[in-house]
């Protein structure tokens with residue numbers, strides 16, 4: 001069967017309530033022209049789409065009003081706007097990004113509703129019968145001409161009011177050299193439900209830490225969060241008890257589990273399916289991250305004993321940093337120690353750095369081989385990574401997550417001569433000194449009060465000197481590590497702030513960037529202080545772009561698990 005093509009330019013569907021805000025009370029659309037689908041029409045009205053990165057003006061509204069507002073754009077539009085819309089059928093909007101709609105009378109901040117339209121064929125039941133398909137079946141479509149392609153995953157929509165037409169967006173049409181009214185051929189019929197159930201997966205993401213266990217259940221590949229939680233642990237609550245609570249809370253089947261493993265040393269360059277051999281390898285390097293790996297592994301064993309039949313995937317903090325050159329990862333100690341014991345810098349927070357750097361590439365619309373990025377993960381743990389060609393080139397953490405920048409309770413880099421000195425002066429064992437450096441140092445150690453930056457800021461504003469001192473030292477260390485990264489990359493095109501402090505503290509971001517103007521770093525105070533969520537916070541004249549990007553390690557983990565198990 002031959003089907004005429006209808007190329008859908010970007011467009012907007014609105015609820016009456018949103019139309020009233022944007023165009024005025026009790027608003028009635030003015031019809032510009034009827035569309036091929038009966039009852040649907042293009043309106044005279046247009047709106048501006050305002051995303052975190054950019055805006056697109058004069059976007060057509062389609063009538064009549066609907067029970068939901070929806071914005072259908074192309075992938076190219078997504079890069080302009082700075083949103084990451086998934087491919088969805090109309091009305092399937094859960095977990096989709098939003099943006100701001102700006103009209104002549106007002107504006108509307110959508111929480112969700114931006115999609116890449118699922119390419120589809122409108123069919124009358126008679127057409128469907130002739131083709132032998134039913135509503136929601138998937139077919140493939142063959143185009144002709146010098147850019148001919150076969151497009152799979154074309155959704156059939158059958159309704160007595162529809163007339164035969166193949167809808168694709170402008171990106172797809174341009175790639176295939178198609179124009180309105182061209183004819184395409186349906187060449188293959190597949191069962192929609194079979195395909196969907198074959199590829200759909202519910203992935204449980206687990207981040208087992210020493211003080212808490214965080215979990216998220218994702219519906220993949222749609223990346224919808226179905227359930228999530230954060231359970232605190234204490235000495236009196238065992239991991240088995242925490243897991244019982246999680247498995248009691250999670251509803252429905254689980255098809256795969258992704259586990260955060262902090263240390264993979266140089267044994268793992270990427271995420272892997274967990275086998276007995278992999279477990280042994282992870283164990284063999286656990287002494288390198290004593291605060292993290294043993295509890296990560298305990299979590300894997302606990303989850304595998306409860307879900308033995310399904311795949312479990314390990315996602316390593318260290319994997320992203322495996323691209324560092326020896327000049328970055330070697331310590332200037334006898335080379336034999338590297339050869340014999342693999343003593344070198346590994347780096348951590350890899351899933352977080354990887355996520356924010358990929359988002360920065362999309363937001364700035366610059367290919368990764370043209371982008372030098374400094375990624376600052378500033379949470380309770382802190383690391384600064386210099387990234388080029390989309391790969392880690394150098395990072396502040398080391399053999400263990402104790403190294404680098406000052407952190408909440410960790411010292412970061414210190415003169416190693418301090419360790420035996422303190423052992424002697426205080427009569428402490430090496431274990432006790434290490435415990436001090438991991439758990440009683442950093443912001444907590446200097447302030448003597450807390451490692452929580454919110455409390456420290458408040459105390460400092462009230463004149464608490466040690467709180468002020470702790471913050472001064474913290475900011476100075478970050479400032480210096482950004483300087484190191486600038487040197488390592490020979491300048492940067494962008495700096496990213498992420499994690500609890502990087503995402504939320506405008507004051508610290510401002511103080512860290514102060515004195516970096518020589519390097520072309522200028523903040524936009526309004527964006528820094530008043531904006532929220534993912535955004536550019538540099539002045540538009542700043543040669544170096546500064547971004548706030550909320551991290552999403554769990555999403556990176558869910559994607560890896562899905563790819564490895566589907």
Ligand SMILES: Nc1ncnc2c1ncn2[C@@H]1O[C@H](COP(=O)(O)OP(=O)(O)O)[C@@H](O)[C@H]1O
Nearest residue numbers: 378379380381451452453454499500501504505
């Ligand atoms: N609004 C805020 N302003 C300043 N700091 C904040 C804010 N919200 C959270 N933080 C800080 O973020 C830190 C925790 O970061 P987070 O990334 O959640 O840590 P982790 O996951 O490593 O435990 C804490 O120091 C907390 O005070």
Ligand SMILES: CC(=O)OP(=O)(O)O
Nearest residue numbers: 262348349380381401
């Ligand atoms: C590796 C590391 O430091 O992780 P976190 O920040 O979660 O403690």
Ligand SMILES: [Mg+2]
Nearest residue numbers: 011013072090
């Ligand atoms: Mg539409």
